[in-house]
Amino acid sequence: MKSHSLRGAESLSRLLQYCAKQSMEHPDDLLKEYQIAREVYGRGPDFDPQSDSCVRVQAGRLRVKLAEYYATEGSNDPVVVKLPKGGYHLVFEKKEVEADSHSETHAKPSEHALAVPARFRFALIGSLIGLFVSLIILGSLLWGRNRGDPSVAIAAQSRPGSGPLAKFWSPFTAG
Secondary structure, three states: OOOOOOOOOHHHHHHHHHHHHHHHHOOOOOOOHHHHHHHOOOOOOOOOOOOOOHHHHHHHHHHHHHHHHHHOOOOOOOEEEEOOOOOOOOEEEEOOOOOOOOOOOOOOHHHHHHOOOHHHHHHHHHHHHHHHHHHHHHHHHHHHHHHHOHHHHHHHHOOOOOOHHHHHHHHHHHO
8 A cells, every 4th residue: 555644654564564464365363463573573582562562552553544544545445454453453344335425525524424324314204204193193082082972071061160260170171
């Protein structure tokens, strides 16, 4: 990968090349920190990963550089190379091609992260419409039941007390 992100970072380039070669040639073998220190950075057989963190530090720097590359000059690459935390085996992910990717080439990555997919918007709108229709149906059933029930009307007429207060409270107590 000839990029501005790795220009001048020879040790990161060597690490990336080594991890890529090992990941492609031996996909089922785990890359060990000791192995990388010996073969990439020339450490001796007495290398102790517990006391020398050179491989972990370089792997962390490589992760940052890869993210920087794919956020800038590699944003249109069809394949994304990742170095997951906790290991040294590269992962190659094919990017999904969007139909309108040409119109969004200048969009910021954060705008894509905040965008809600259309299928979720349609599902939310459909759910809200269903809820609204259900409430209308439930309300009409309850309203029709109270108005059509003769026992409610008889009970309202046989209540003790009449006058202005009874007329005022009758809409509230009838239901």
